[in-house]
Amino acid sequence: MRKIVFTTALILVLLAMFAVPNVSASTEGSVSGSFGISAPPSVDSISLTATSLTPQTSYTINSTLSDPDKISNVNTAVLKGWYDSDGGAPTEGEFDAVTANTQNGVIVTWTHTGGITSTTVLTPTAGGSTWVLGAYSVPTTLGHFDGTSFPFSFNITVGKVATETSGAGLWQWAIKVTDATAQTDFDKDAEGASMNWYGEITVPSTTVSWGGISRGVDFGGTNSQKALGVTVNYKANGAYDEKAKSSASWTGATYTATLDSAGTCDDNNEFALKADDAAVITAAVLLDATGVTLDDTGAQTAEAGDSVANYNYWIKLAASFDSDNFSGTLTFIVANGI
Amino acid sequence: MKRLILLCLIPVILCSVFLSVPVQANSNIAISGSFYRQNFQMVPGETLSTPDVYIVVFNHDEKAVDIQLVSQTPAEVEMFFSQKEFNIPGKGEIRVDVGLRISKTATPGDFVISVTALIKENGQGIVVSGGVQQQARLSILGEAGTINIKTCLVTGELFQSEIHLSRKSGGQLSSVGLSESGKLTMRLTPGDYFIQAFYKDVEVAKQDFSLAANEVKEIVLQARTIFVDGFSVLPQGQGEKIAFAKINYTPRNIYQPVKNLKAILIVKFNGKLLEETEINSFSTLDVGYMGYNYNYAPAQWQTGRYDFQLKIVSGDIVYAQSLEKQLEVKIPSAINWIMIIGIVVGVLLAAIAIAIAIIKRRKGGPQK
Numbered sequence: 001m002r003k004i005v006f007t008t009a010l011i012l013v014l015l016a017m018f019a020v021p022n023v024s025a026s027t028e029g030s031v032s033g034s035f036g037i038s039a040p041p042s043v044d045s046i047s048l049t050a051t052s053l054t055p056q057t058s059y060t061i062n063s064t065l066s067d068p069d070k071i072s073n074v075n076t077a078v079l080k081g082w083y084d085s086d087g088g089a090p091t092e093g094e095f096d097a098v099t100a101n102t103q104n105g106v107i108v109t110w111t112h113t114g115g116i117t118s119t120t121v122l123t124p125t126a127g128g129s130t131w132v133l134g135a136y137s138v139p140t141t142l143g144h145f146d147g148t149s150f151p152f153s154f155n156i157t158v159g160k161v162a163t164e165t166s167g168a169g170l171w172q173w174a175i176k177v178t179d180a181t182a183q184t185d186f187d188k189d190a191e192g193a194s195m196n197w198y199g200e201i202t203v204p205s206t207t208v209s210w211g212g213i214s215r216g217v218d219f220g221g222t223n224s225q226k227a228l229g230v231t232v233n234y235k236a237n238g239a240y241d242e243k244a245k246s247s248a249s250w251t252g253a254t255y256t257a258t259l260d261s262a263g264t265c266d267d268n269n270e271f272a273l274k275a276d277d278a279a280v281i282t283a284a285v286l287l288d289a290t291g292v293t294l295d296d297t298g299a300q301t302a303e304a305g306d307s308v309a310n311y312n313y314w315i316k317l318a319a320s321f322d323s324d325n326f327s328g329t330l331t332f333i334v335a336n337g338i
Numbered sequence: 339m340k341r342l343i344l345l346c347l348i349p350v351i352l353c354s355v356f357l358s359v360p361v362q363a364n365s366n367i368a369i370s371g372s373f374y375r376q377n378f379q380m381v382p383g384e385t386l387s388t389p390d391v392y393i394v395v396f397n398h399d400e401k402a403v404d405i406q407l408v409s410q411t412p413a414e415v416e417m418f419f420s421q422k423e424f425n426i427p428g429k430g431e432i433r434v435d436v437g438l439r440i441s442k443t444a445t446p447g448d449f450v451i452s453v454t455a456l457i458k459e460n461g462q463g464i465v466v467s468g469g470v471q472q473q474a475r476l477s478i479l480g481e482a483g484t485i486n487i488k489t490c491l492v493t494g495e496l497f498q499s500e501i502h503l504s505r506k507s508g509g510q511l512s513s514v515g516l517s518e519s520g521k522l523t524m525r526l527t528p529g530d531y532f533i534q535a536f537y538k539d540v541e542v543a544k545q546d547f548s549l550a551a552n553e554v555k556e557i558v559l560q561a562r563t564i565f566v567d568g569f570s571v572l573p574q575g576q577g578e579k580i581a582f583a584k585i586n587y588t589p590r591n592i593y594q595p596v597k598n599l600k601a602i603l604i605v606k607f608n609g610k611l612l613e614e615t616e617i618n619s620f621s622t623l624d625v626g627y628m629g630y631n632y633n634y635a636p637a638q639w640q641t642g643r644y645d646f647q648l649k650i651v652s653g654d655i656v657y658a659q660s661l662e663k664q665l666e667v668k669i670p671s672a673i674n675w676i677m678i679i680g681i682v683v684g685v686l687l688a689a690i691a692i693a694i695a696i697i698k699r700r701k702g703g704p705q706k
Binding site for chain 2: 039040042044045049052054055056057064066068087149160166167168194196197198199200201202203204205206207208209228230232235243245250290291325326327328329330331332333334335336338
């Protein structure tokens with residue numbers, strides 16, 4: 001009987017030892033989730049000072065990244081800038097969904113390739129991209145990689161067709177850092193930035209000659225029509241208007257011809273002009289010396305732009321018009337839609 | 339003879355508007371900037387002149403171009419530029435500030451105004467060229483209020499910051515004023531506004547305000563010249579146990595040395611203040627920045643959320659404060675599954691041992 005009691009008591013004592021909680025564990029804590037042998041990396045800060053961006057202008061984004069296991073433990077740092085139509089604070093989910101394209105997203109990827117070597121690449125590069133990565137500061141020395149934090153900076157020239165913002169829309173800027181154990185951290189620039197409208201026009205070198213035309217010729221009269229003969233290219237990151245104008249006067253060796261923007265040409269040496277982007281005289285617009293709209297439906301273009309190849313002019317001359325060889329200017333204009 | 343006369347008359351009765359010309363360069367120019375974004379709202383007699391309203395003209399051609407700016411405005415409105423005619427080298431760009439002056443006798447109304455950059459062509463013949471334009475809306479209103487703004491240090495002294503004043507409209511900001519003296523007085527149309535104050539390109543203060551017709555408003559912006567950068571909280575320990583939180587911070591002073599400052603760490607647990615601890619002191623905080631760290635551990639870590647914030651103070655004056663950083667802490671359960679399984683196994687072993695003993699006793703007969 002004693003043996004039975006002893007055996008049972010021994011087992012119960014052992015059970016009691018198992019059942020007592022681990023005191024040291026109860027007085028210490030652990031971070032839920034990711035805390036383990038490798039500490040997670042951290043985005044300490046990211047900032048873009050400018051709150052209004054202009055395409056084809058460069059800006060610097062600064063971001064301090066840290067990792068208690070040293071910067072050498074960081075695998076990648078991915079900086080993204082993207083068009084966010086509804087603004088607000090960007091989420092990590094939005095960040096992850098961003099892909100590089102000339103209109104709506106730019107990505108700079110820093111990759112630690114081993115030792116003290118790394119690569120820094122900007123995308124998009126396809127589609128005639130005009131986004132450019134300028135000077136940048138990334139870890140390059142043993143000292144940098146042995147440290148626990150590093151102030152990264154990237155100088156970026158904004159592409160020509162980066163979407164113009166309006167209303168609540170913003171260009172958001174954020175960075176995500178990933179370490180060797182795939183732990184990540186994400187943070188964003190607090191304010192984002194607006195993007196200004198950008199418009200570009202390319203007009204190949206050319207002149208317009210009507211040759212010989214009769215005094216008093218009206219729009220649509222003999223030889224009054226002249227095709228421009230070259231293609232005009234428009235690029236814009238938002239809505240744009242095509243406009244045209246003439247210089248207020250054309251100067252000859254002896255005489256000066258005056259533009260009549262009313263189109264009546266009642267006075268001596270007056271002329272008037274109409275223009276259309278599809279060679280249709282009934283749709284043609286009477287030009288003035290400040291610029292009239294030929295088409296107000298232009299929308300954001302690709303980097304290649306929109307080309308218009310069929311511009312035509314029609315001229316009208318006063319009945320009294322002195323013969324001369326005239327010099328003047330016809331101008332095509334790109335303007336923001338309003 | 340008749341044929342000769344006819345040939346001579348042709349040039350007389352015809353007007354040639356063409357002359358052979360030298361080869362012109364392509365026109366490849368572009369425009370951007372903030373001018374178009376402004377929804378100008380001004381009152382008669384008001385002048386707007388700020389570098390925040392500008393255009394940028396780009397020359398994407400290889401050759402330099404001469405540019406002339408031309409404005410379109412209603413009568414009694416003058417548009418002026420920091421430069422009106424200029425040369426842009428190949429692949430270059432020029433930024434031009436744009437201002438507006440409304441005459442005292444201007445008639446209220448809504449208008450579209452524009453600035454156009456034209457290439458100055460000097461070729462012979464009718465040359466075709468390119469131009470770029472920005473258009474903006476202008477409203478001339480009849481009513482106005484007055485705003486007096488000044489920027490002060492936390493100690494109350496006037497601070498010579500650069501004040502940028504913008505009107506808020508439709509989610510967008512339109513610049514309406516600028517001062518580099520730390521003070522700004524303007525007549526403004528009624529509406530909502532936003533002020534930012536900068537010192538050496540660093541934002542030191544900002545504030546929203548609304549202004550009503552005939553209202554006179556005084557605003558004092560308190561400028562921050564000391565900042566807490568790089569504030570981070572990193573858990574440290576071994577295995578799954580947290581030993582302490584490593585607090586990293588970098589005080590940055592942008593203006594002038596400040597004496598007798600302290601760094602105070604404020605810790606909350608589950609939203610309630612846990613402690614305020616002085617973790618550093620600076621007999622003089624010089625201009626510039628320097629990183630520090632501090633290892634924090636409470637008397638006892640508990641499961642829950644810890645909020646951390648750092649303030650730089652001198653007495654009751656708060657010079658700077660960081661954003662709050664959170665740390666979620668989870669204490670491991672005191673009884674775990676291994677322990678429970680051990681207990682079950684132990685009980686079973688005990689039961690088996692008792693059963694074996696009873697069986698042996700019965701087989702062995704009564705003990706002596």
